Amino acid sequence: MAKSRKVNAKQGKMGQSNVYNLGTNTVLFFLTLNLVLTVLLMGGLYKHASWTTPKQRRTNREITGEQMEKKAITIDPNSIINLDHGDPTMFESFWKDMGEKATVVIPGWHMMSYFSNASNLCWFLEPEFANQVRRLHRTVGNALTDDRHIIVGVGSTQLIHATLYALTSVEERQPVDVISAAPFYSMYPGITNFLKSGLFKWAGDAKAYTGDSNFIEIICSPNNPDGELRNPILVSQNPGNQIHDMAYYWPQYTPMRGPVDHDITLFTVSKATGHAGTRIGWALVKDADVARRMVKFIEMNSIGVSKDSQVRAAKILELVSDGYEFPDLGKPRLFDFGRRLMADRWQRLRQAVEVSGKFSLPDFPSEFCEFTKELAETYPAFAWLRCEGDAGEDCEGFFGRLKILTRSGTHFGAGPEYVRISMLDRDANFDEFIRRISSQA
Amino acid sequence: MAKSRKVNAKQGKMGQSNVYNLGTNTVLFFLTLNLVLTVLLMGGLYKHASWTTPKQRRTNREITGEQMEKKAITIDPNSIINLDHGDPTMFESFWKDMGEKATVVIPGWHMMSYFSNASNLCWFLEPEFANQVRRLHRTVGNALTDDRHIIVGVGSTQLIHATLYALTSVEERQPVDVISAAPFYSMYPGITNFLKSGLFKWAGDAKAYTGDSNFIEIICSPNNPDGELRNPILVSQNPGNQIHDMAYYWPQYTPMRGPVDHDITLFTVSKATGHAGTRIGWALVKDADVARRMVKFIEMNSIGVSKDSQVRAAKILELVSDGYEFPDLGKPRLFDFGRRLMADRWQRLRQAVEVSGKFSLPDFPSEFCEFTKELAETYPAFAWLRCEGDAGEDCEGFFGRLKILTRSGTHFGAGPEYVRISMLDRDANFDEFIRRISSQA
Numbered sequence: 072m073a074k075s076r077k078v079n080a081k082q083g084k085m086g087q088s089n090v091y092n093l094g095t096n097t098v099l100f101f102l103t104l105n106l107v108l109t110v111l112l113m114g115g116l117y118k119h120a121s122w123t124t125p126k127q128r129r130t131n132r133e134i135t136g137e138q139m140e141k142k143a144i145t146i147d148p149n150s151i152i153n154l155d156h157g158d159p160t161m162f163e164s165f166w167k168d169m170g171e172k173a174t175v176v177i178p179g180w181h182m183m184s185y186f187s188n189a190s191n192l193c194w195f196l197e198p199e200f201a202n203q204v205r206r207l208h209r210t211v212g213n214a215l216t217d218d219r220h221i222i223v224g225v226g227s228t229q230l231i232h233a234t235l236y237a238l239t240s241v242e243e244r245q246p247v248d249v250i251s252a253a254p255f256y257s258m259y260p261g262i263t264n265f266l267k268s269g270l271f272k273w274a275g276d277a278k279a280y281t282g283d284s285n286f287i288e289i290i291c292s293p294n295n296p297d298g299e300l301r302n303p304i305l306v307s308q309n310p311g312n313q314i315h316d317m318a319y320y321w322p323q324y325t326p327m328r329g330p331v332d333h334d335i336t337l338f339t340v341s342k343a344t345g346h347a348g349t350r351i352g353w354a355l356v357k358d359a360d361v362a363r364r365m366v367k368f369i370e371m372n373s374i375g376v377s378k379d380s381q382v383r384a385a386k387i388l389e390l391v392s393d394g395y396e397f398p399d400l401g402k403p404r405l406f407d408f409g410r411r412l413m414a415d416r417w418q419r420l421r422q423a424v425e426v427s428g429k430f431s432l433p434d435f436p437s438e439f440c441e442f443t444k445e446l447a448e449t450y451p452a453f454a455w456l457r458c459e460g461d462a463g464e465d466c467e468g469f470f471g472r473l474k475i476l477t478r479s480g481t482h483f484g485a486g487p488e489y490v491r492i493s494m495l496d497r498d499a500n501f502d503e504f505i506r507r508i509s510s511q512a
Numbered sequence: 513m514a515k516s517r518k519v520n521a522k523q524g525k526m527g528q529s530n531v532y533n534l535g536t537n538t539v540l541f542f543l544t545l546n547l548v549l550t551v552l553l554m555g556g557l558y559k560h561a562s563w564t565t566p567k568q569r570r571t572n573r574e575i576t577g578e579q580m581e582k583k584a585i586t587i588d589p590n591s592i593i594n595l596d597h598g599d600p601t602m603f604e605s606f607w608k609d610m611g612e613k614a615t616v617v618i619p620g621w622h623m624m625s626y627f628s629n630a631s632n633l634c635w636f637l638e639p640e641f642a643n644q645v646r647r648l649h650r651t652v653g654n655a656l657t658d659d660r661h662i663i664v665g666v667g668s669t670q671l672i673h674a675t676l677y678a679l680t681s682v683e684e685r686q687p688v689d690v691i692s693a694a695p696f697y698s699m700y701p702g703i704t705n706f707l708k709s710g711l712f713k714w715a716g717d718a719k720a721y722t723g724d725s726n727f728i729e730i731i732c733s734p735n736n737p738d739g740e741l742r743n744p745i746l747v748s749q750n751p752g753n754q755i756h757d758m759a760y761y762w763p764q765y766t767p768m769r770g771p772v773d774h775d776i777t778l779f780t781v782s783k784a785t786g787h788a789g790t791r792i793g794w795a796l797v798k799d800a801d802v803a804r805r806m807v808k809f810i811e812m813n814s815i816g817v818s819k820d821s822q823v824r825a826a827k828i829l830e831l832v833s834d835g836y837e838f839p840d841l842g843k844p845r846l847f848d849f850g851r852r853l854m855a856d857r858w859q860r861l862r863q864a865v866e867v868s869g870k871f872s873l874p875d876f877p878s879e880f881c882e883f884t885k886e887l888a889e890t891y892p893a894f895a896w897l898r899c900e901g902d903a904g905e906d907c908e909g910f911f912g913r914l915k916i917l918t919r920s921g922t923h924f925g926a927g928p929e930y931v932r933i934s935m936l937d938r939d940a941n942f943d944e945f946i947r948r949i950s951s952q953a
Contacts, residue, residue, distance in 0.1 A: 177824060
């Protein structure tokens with residue numbers, strides 16, 4: 072535009088000084104040139120009036136989700152494919168396609184205080200984040216939020232700690248038992264035990280539990296690692312001692328059976344939208360005293376939770392709800408994207424497993440999904456894969472020889488014949504994973 | 513601009529169709545009008561070509577730091593003034609004056625992964641944040657960073673937990689004693705004890721410690737609450753068991769005596785730049801095993817630290833360093849702003865205290881500051897104020913009756929004659945605080 076500006080300025084000056092000596096054709100020429108340049112300038116002005124930055128515009132031109140897919144990244148066949156963690160990078164291409172609408176802009180002087188709302192029970196909770204959490208649960212219909220406190224945490228991991236603290240007391244004569252049905256999320260034992268707390272201790276598989284009545288049961292549903300829908304194993308006199316970890320109860324992974332109504336339910340943006348790096352989770356908590364003690368934990372642990380991340384998460388959740396509340400706007404729809412991709416990946420994985428004859432996978436019945444109003448399949452975020460035959464002695468080792476990092480069943484209270492494999496990695500890594508197990512046929 | 517655009521378009525069209533029938537004066541008129549409108553458009557385009565958003569521009573017009581100061585906000589004389597926490601909101605006006613340069617823009621698809629750099633010991637540390645931490649320490653000269661691991665945490669609070677974990681072991685037969693010289697930061701006892709950990713336990717005032725040789729000493733310098741510069745109280749055979757909490761070792765609070773060279777040093781953006789809501793702290797750690805165990809703690813506690821906040825903190829630290837590395841750019845300079853404001857506040861507080869005759873404050877000698885290369889005063893972030901006479905029986909209660917919330921000395925291992933008062937609140941609150949204690953004369 073700098074060049075246009077210069078030409079235009081020169082022409083303007085000429086227009087003023089020499090017009091009396093010019094023929095009609097020359098005047099017409101200049102007027103036409105002027106018109107063209109003015110239109111160009113107006114186009115530039117209009118374009119710049121949107122809220123993007125020059126840097127963003129450059130980035131947008133350089134790479135979009137669509138282009139990235141077309142780019143067909145290939146992975147070195149000797150490289151290590153890390154499917155040990157549930158890093159949800161497959162959602163990146165969705166948010167690229169969403170484009171600038173998903174960008175957050177945070178001025179330097181915003182949200183400097185420790186406090187978001189000093190008069191709220193959860194004083195470090197950004198009100199807009201809470202609004203968007205309630206709205207998304209209403210939109211999806213997966214959890215009741217009325218008459219509940221929302222507690223924000225540094226991922227749902229911090230909230231598990233906070234809940235264990237909230238459900239126990241310094242008055243305990245001995246640590247309260249914490250249990251979960253095997254196979255259980257591999258971090259539960261470590262989270263419970265790593266500080267040798269006198270408040271709670273890990274007591275293993277809920278199905279094998281023979282301890283006293285003072286226990287906390289963690290129910291992960293759909294379950295990490297195996298995708299099963301779960302109910303509490305033990306009938307507790309106090310359902311308030313159940314922690315419902317529902318990180319994966321979203322339409323891309325499983326049919327929605329209606330809103331849950333538990334005393335304590337945990338969610339996280341990392342599995343809902345793919346924003347793991349943002350480290351934001353939330354709890355829906357019925358009892359005010361439990362909520363207060365969770366807040367106390369987070370205060371002692373980290374004096375609250377990043378407001379920058381809460382604002383970003385609020386924007387992300389808002390766009391997810393928008394996609395379904397205002398379908399006419401034509402915005403990309405997260406759960407449609409997620410289901411499509413997961414369906415494709417599970418179909419390819421099942422095919423490769425069948426051809427190989429060396430592995431097996433859990434099966435899930437189709438169920439009616441209250442969200443899509445259709446019969447729907449289950450597509451867990453992890454494949455809970457069993458090695459058959461000799462490979463069953465060390466399934467993680469078997470995949471290690473294929474340079475595929477997985478997590479052994481032994482971390483989940485199960486046997487070494489199992490591994491947990493992330494289904495949420497980027498396309499190129501998933502493709503290479505399928506290629507390598509197909510080569511085992 | 514919309515109006516100009518419309519006029520201009522109409523004029524352009526006329527220029528094309530009617531030029532043959534127009535007299536020279538009319539042509540001259542239109543050409544001149546066209547020139548004026550083009551210049552207007554160019555001005556608009558140039559303005560919009562910067563990277564601000566329309567919303568930001570509106571905000572900038574609505575309020576700037578300078579305007580805010582001029583606005584002279586007054587506080588209801590019956591309102592509660594909360595100086596209990598060290599909420600560093602006095603820095604807001606500085607960052608308003610810094611303006612758009614301090615804004616961060618985060619596209620929806622950025623930093624979605626758990627990992628910042630999977631091959632780094634601290635795999636969740638954003639490289640640019642680490643760069644700016646090292647650069648700022650070089651600029652200020654307050655800490656050596658060579659041959660150290662940088663560990664990022666959710667504020668320095670999470671890093672204190674991480675360090676206690678890193679310096680102890682599940683093999684301990686009994687919890688390791690944690691001590692700090694009184695008056696000590698009121699959160700140290702709670703942080704150490706609230707989970708009844710079997711790894712460490714609070715053992716009180718380092719000056720009164722009579723326990724065994726297996727202890728961890730926390731040295732806060734300048735000290736919260738009293739602003740004293742401190743050295744370890746106990747000679748440890750293992751200086752690696754000292755945690756140096758140097759949150760306040762910045763030029764706005766105290767003269768710089770050169771770079772510290774400890775095994776473990778903690779800092780936080782909340783006291784350095786005022787961004788408490790961002791929840792970012794960092795540790796400089798010599799020993800790789802200690803650093804690894806700190807990373808392990810943060811992994812188990814929160815699976816890393818918000819990348820959004822790290823990116824924001826990196827931008828903020830960058831601008832602080834820029835102010836001193838490139839003084840010719842004329843950017844606002846944080847430590848100059850901080851010192852000026854703190855000098856003014858301490859002068860007014862000392863005056864009010866002297867006039868009242870009811871309180872006393874610690875005195876500090878002037879010292880040469882290696883950063884400003886001048887003799888400099890000490891202006892602690894908190895006033896450690898002592899009530900004299902009858903009020904000394906319950907100094908917190910005395911201020912409570914003035915509707916000023918402070919924190920009693922009893923929380924810091926000291927007596928009820930002391931209170932800690934934040935010196936970092938917004939101007940209006942600080943002014944009202946001074947007004948109320950002056951009224952006690």
